[in-house]
Amino acid sequence: DEGKHQFTLKTAKETLTGKYGEDSKLIYDLKDQGGELLSLRYDLTVPFARYLAMNKISNIKRYHIAKVYRRDNPAMTRGRYREFYQCDFDIAGQYDPMIPDAECLKIVHEILSELELGDFRIKVNDRRILDGMFAVCGVPDDKFRTICSTVDKLDKMSWEDVRSEMVKEKGLSEEAADQIGQYVSMQGGKDLAERLLQDAKMSQSKQACAGLTDMKLLFSYLELFQVTDKVVFDLSLARGLDYYTGVIYEAILTQNGPAPEAGEKGEEGVSVGSVAGGGRYDGLVGMFDPKGRKVPCVGVSIGIERVFSILEQKAEASAEKVRTTETQVMVASAQKNLLEERLKLTAELWNAGIKAEVMYKKNPKLLSQLQHCEDSGIPLVAILGEQELKDGVVKLRDVHSREEADVLRAELVEEIKKRIADV
Amino acid sequence: DEGKHQFTLKTAKETLTGKYGEDSKLIYDLKDQGGELLSLRYDLTVPFARYLAMNKISNIKRYHIAKVYRRDNPAMTRGRYREFYQCDFDIAGQYDPMIPDAECLKIVHEILSELELGDFRIKVNDRRILDGMFAVCGVPDDKFRTICSTVDKLDKMSWEDVRSEMVKEKGLSEEAADQIGQYVSMQGGKDLAERLLQDAKMSQSKQACAGLTDMKLLFSYLELFQVTDKVVFDLSLARGLDYYTGVIYEAILTQNGPAPEAGEKGEEGVSVGSVAGGGRYDGLVGMFDPKGRKVPCVGVSIGIERVFSILEQKAEASAEKVRTTETQVMVASAQKNLLEERLKLTAELWNAGIKAEVMYKKNPKLLSQLQHCEDSGIPLVAILGEQELKDGVVKLRDVHSREEADVLRAELVEEIKKRIADV
Structure with missing residues (x-):
């Protein structure tokens, strides 16, 4: 079986089914000569998980730069294509909590700093905190994923519109929506995690407490890595993909001003869009393993076209020439x-x-x-x-x-x- | 048009039609959701030519490492897959004869030397010499391409079998086949090109003379580049692809003994297969340009899986460990x-x-x-x-x-x- 050795770009459709939630509509389907339904890979995470399962690999750290495909409307000026590169870094293996997670964030911090793309901020949250929050706010279990997708739109939509989608389109009660609204406006650092651990409602959820305890631990490692200047614990960060199980994060460039101090809701820089994102996905490898054997993973994905488009704009603005050869x-x-x-x-x-x-x-x-x-x-x-x-x-x-x-x-x-x- | 900016891996089937000769049967076809017939790219050369035409680029030098697809029978032990990487280097532009061609050969020489894959030889020929030879041997014009495909099998089949395919399957006269047989056994260097320019039959073909004059020039540049120790002018080298118009070459690893001295038919090393190949394709860009505007190109393609499989075998044999990280x-x-x-x-x-x-x-x-x-x-x-x-x-x-x-x-x-x- 060739696919055991390398993840083929074209893959049986079923490999991708049920991994991407509401984004699944963007999967690029194809039929081969035999009439078998195939799809082009949607990201590098699902192929990576499948590769680990097929080859029974229980720990590995690797990067992968390759093309992925989405049946979306292209927007070239913003560096968005149907075929584009992703640059992924992942750490797989059974380790002590939050150590690999912190390394992923350190790497994002290092890459964005060295590329000199301008100021940036890395938002961090945890699926368990989100799920716990939904539970204590009175969201029915079967609505967690769809409400999560709506919360994920907070970077593009106002709270009023998000609230309206929850209540009118997704049938959530107004009380539940308003309680969610209070939490998702919160931003901070280690101290916010500590405060929420004492929060009368939040502390009722075991899941939320597990996520918050890990968030505290994560920030202590981030302090050692000297990256807390850019990292913000932000309860509005949701990320749409179904496969995340723990920490999630997203890096955005901010047009002006630095990120607010941890714990302080400062003057926000204008977002010019997400350039990197990722999180922990502990269940994905098990979905491909015949015996359901799990391999915990955490990873990050950087959108290279996005980065290039910003670097090119910067070079044009400064009338600097971008060298296209290394000739000496x-x-x-x-x-x-x-x-x-x-x-x-x-x-x-x-x-x-x-x-x-x-x-x-x-x-x-x-x-x-x-x-x-x-x-x-x-x-x-x-x-x-x-x-x-x-x-x-x-x-x-x-x-x-x-x-x-x-x-x-x-x-x-x-x-x-x-x-x-x-x- | 997104395709203008980057060659999409999936492409309209017609883009690939008529570029690969008898190998076209290996093109991997797919249908998209709209039912349009697509194909996965067969090599990186046709996409490169299309890219030049679409973006009106008249000179460029670049390398490209990426996956290509062939609907062939995989043979993993020999490093042959349906999905595999190619590493291409091409020089496009209107230049003086044989200078970029010589650089391509220098690069193949450098890469194979530095990889320490063992001894190797680079066979060189020219489509014009082959076509001229076919003409003076009495091959009808409409049989050039198919006879060329048969000659290309000389690295895997004996002359007797090749002769038999020409005569019995392809309907060539016995006399023409025997005359071809005399030429395709010839190997040498600059002196062979000189001798063939004096050859009573060969010198009747203008095309052959043009190819032979350029072959002499090529060898003079190869001497300056100090690579003639491994390069052999070999009249049996044909290469199946339709798009070549001038110089063609192929690098093979030889298990024992050095390549014969130029001009001398020495003890041949055993071929362990082709690891690189390429040639000049001056007509391909014009096929994609709405106005038929031509851009001459020459390039080389290296089969990386092949190279890796040899390096891995070598490492195993010497019990050396292949380092998989760069951690210091x-x-x-x-x-x-x-x-x-x-x-x-x-x-x-x-x-x-x-x-x-x-x-x-x-x-x-x-x-x-x-x-x-x-x-x-x-x-x-x-x-x-x-x-x-x-x-x-x-x-x-x-x-x-x-x-x-x-x-x-x-x-x-x-x-x-x-x-x-x-x-």
Whole structure:
């Protein structure tokens, strides 16, 4: 069975059924030549869980960058496509509570900080806290998932509209909706978890207490990882997917101002949309295992197109050029009939591990060679001429400063490496 | 149009029709929810050509690693799957003859040398030489492609069987087949190209002469690139795909003995199969351009599963362990209740750019932490204990030599970086 070894992109439809809740309508279905109903993968999480089950893997930490498919309306300006990449990181295995969960959040923090996408915030909640909250607010058991989907819309809809959907479309009582409304406006840190553990209503739910105790533990690890500046415990975060069982989180970029201090409901930055999300899914592997053997998992998924679209906008705004090559040096010539010498020098540089490029023309103009370096951000040019060849030197030009210096051929590789290291 | 921006993996069937010759039967067809006939991409070359045409790109050099699909019989032991990765490198643009072609061969040479897969040979031929040869041997024009497909089987079938397929299945005359037989046994280098340019029959074909003149030029560039030790001009190389228009090549691993000297028909190494192939396809982009505007292209495709399967066999044979992580240091502890200290140190190392790992257990056993390092090839362990914390030091252990030394906490990052650089 080929599928045991790698999750095929096309998969039997039933593999995906019942994993995505109300989002299931976006699954991209196909039929193969035999008429079997197939689907394109919707995310990388379900394939990962299936892979663990099929190969009986009980612990692993891995990342995976690949395409996923959603039968949604594309919106290209916002970086939303029907076919797009996800970049997932997951930790699977039976471990002590919240340690891998904290590592996932540390990784999101590190990635978003290093990409310099602007200020961001990571909202954290827990499915058990949500379920406990629904229970103590009087939501009937069979309405938990659908009410959860409605709460998930709070980042796009006002509370009034969310409340109205709960009451009018989903048949929830007004009292229950209003009680939910009080909780989902709460944001904070470890102290909010502590306060809710004392809350008269919330503390009646065992599930909520388990989630809140873990939330406290999570924040203590996040303090050690020095990432609490961006992480907010937010009771309005729901996330639609059915498979989450514990911690859930979502990273959003905020256009202005820092995230509020933990525990304080500050001036909120304007959200420019979610760039990463994830959570704990302890039941998914068991759904694929013939014996129902469970493997607890926690993971995060980053939307790369989204990130790229922001980086490109930033580059455009600053009139900065985005480098599309890693070429370090262009081997050029000012005179005719030096193609062979150019090729020879290029091969010398390649063999020395230098990223070199040469124009595929017999007699390119020096100006067009230099222009190409300017356009594509190549920092150095090694220029050959009859005189240089006689003297055993190469003219090394700095594209930015336009300074040129003769370098002994035997010392060229060293000199280029030095110049690159200096940059 | 979303497809303009990225080649979707699923594509209208007609995009692929007429590009792959007799291999078209392996195209993986699908129907979408609307009933439209789609196919999964067969290779990365056709999608690349379509991308250039749709975006009006007239020159580009790029690599692409991604999955392709063939409705073939899988053979896992030989690294052959229905879904597999290809790693493609292509140069598109109007340039002087054979310069980008030579670069592609240099890249194949470099990759196969650096991977240390064992000895290899790169066979080179030219579609124009093949077509010219077919013409002067008396193959009717409308049989060129199908006879070419049969010649392509020479790496798997004996000449007798190939001859028999030409004559009995494809209706070629015995005389034409025998004349082809004489040519396809020829192997050599630049000198063979020169000899064939003087060949009474071959020199009658303008096409063959154009191909042979370019072959001479190619070899002169390959000499400058210092790769002629592995490249052989081989008239039996055909490659089945319809889209090639000029140079074609294929890299094979040879189990024993070096490739024959150019111009000399030496003792042949046993082929263990093709690991890379490619060629020039100057007409493909024009097939997708509404105005038929052509963009000449040359490229190479490497079969990664094949390469991995060989590397894994090699590793197994030498009982070497293939490292599956890049972790440089494990943060461990010999005593209980030091989880927080371990997490804190791990974050310190992460923040300093060191690849560190920590066990997700409150109180893991020292032995299991060390065993994990042995198993996964992590070279260093930073061990914390009550005494070390008091003294402001960390015990740094070399997993291989088992030597341990106390390192001042403030100097730990420097010391780890030094140790890693030494390895």
